[in-house]
Amino acid sequence: MEQHIKILGWLYVLLNAAFAIFGAITILGGLAAGVGSSIQNHSAGGLLASGFGAVVGAFLLIIxxxxxxLGYGLLTRRSWSRILGIILSILELFNFPLGTLLGIYGLYVLLNQETVALLNN
Incomplete structure (x- = not known):
């Protein structure tokens, strides 16, 4: 089960890194659009682009x-990662089709008694 914990941790890191990276890039892009528009005295368009970029970027970061x-917690065997993993795996069940598979696999790994013993040390 130790190998399954590592696999699940890497899956969560890899699948969620894209959201975090795109979120940060979108925030920076929105800020750049706002600065560029304000330099050219198009303050209304810059404000709109900057605000939109910040909102979309923050949403992607939050996701x-x-x-x-969770991926960090599983890879470093933190005890709190099991509860967070169960919660996120349940939420992933609604993200069809890949999220559903990840959610099922996550629940299989995290609800196993061997995993409970490994993460509670």
Whole structure:
């Protein structure tokens, strides 16, 4: 079961890193659009682009960070990662089709008694 914990941790890191990276890039892009527009005296368009970039970027970061934190917790065998993993795996069940598979696999790994013993040390 130890190998399954590592696999699940890496799956969460890899699948959620994209959301976090795109979120940060979108925030930076929105800020750059706002600065560029304000330099050219198009303040209304810059404000709109900057605000939109910040909102979309923050949303993507909010979606990606819990999975990254979970992946870190599983890879370093933190006791709190089991509860967070169960919660995120249940939420992933609604993300058809890949999220459903990840959620089922996550619940299989995290609800196993051997995993409970490994993560509670």
């Amino acid at each position: 990606g960070l819990p999975g990254l934190i």
